[in-house]
Amino acid sequence: xxxxxxxxxxxxxxxxxxxxxxxxAADVSDLSENLFDLEQSMLFPANTRVAVYLSVxxxxxxxxxxxxxxxxxxxxxxxxxxxxxxxxxRQGAIQQLYLGNLPAGQHxxxxxxxxxxxxxxxxxxxxxxxxxxxxGETRVQLVVETGQKGQAPDFxxxxxx
Numbered sequence: 001x002x003x004x005x006x007x008x009x010x011x012x013x014x015x016x017x018x019x020x021x022x023x024x025a026a027d028v029s030d031l032s033e034n035l036f037d038l039e040q041s042m043l044f045p046a047n048t049r050v051a052v053y054l055s056v057x058x059x060x061x062x063x064x065x066x067x068x069x070x071x072x073x074x075x076x077x078x079x080x081x082x083x084x085x086x087x088x089x090r091q092g093a094i095q096q097l098y099l100g101n102l103p104a105g106q107h108x109x110x111x112x113x114x115x116x117x118x119x120x121x122x123x124x125x126x127x128x129x130x131x132x133x134x135x136g137e138t139r140v141q142l143v144v145e146t147g148q149k150g151q152a153p154d155f156x157x158x159x160x161x
Contacts, residue, residue: 050133052076052098052109053141053160056089061118061146062153064089068112069098071131076100094141102138107131111142111155118146127155 056064064086068078077098081089089095109129117123131140139160146153 047135048101049137050100050102051139053094054097055094056144058146063116065115070110072108102133104133104135107133129157
């Protein structure tokens with residue numbers, strides 16, 4: 001009889017403990033998300049924030065291997081694509097390539113892409129853009145485009161509103 005009471009009280013306590021652990025895990029997850037948001041707002045204040053995204057317009061004519069981005073002559077980011085990332089871009093995904101801070105004014109962006117064109121030729125293209133950073137957050141999108149089949153790809157810079 002005493003053994004049965006001990007089992008009942010342990011199982012009742014165990015159920016409560018599981019729900020307490022689940023609630024605690026949810027609270028930790030919420031706190032972690034809030035901490036990440038706070039960290040992002042402190043590291044990248046909205047008035048100086050610059051985000052550069054990348055997408056591929058013609059998904060069958062070019063296979064992207066890597067992208068390098070320099071801002072004002074200094075390397076900002078270099079990314080080597082996996083098969084899974086290429087597939088995502090081919091399906092229309094947009095990648096956040098860079099997030100950083102720049103003061104208001106004119107800045108030079110240099111984007112270099114490496115990959116294979118539709119005719120299996122290795123391609124390395126470099127493009128220069130002028131970014132006019134206004135007060136507030138600035139978001140731009142590098143779009144990899146190809147003209148006719150077999151032509152080398154080109155970059156286009158779109159500013160998000």
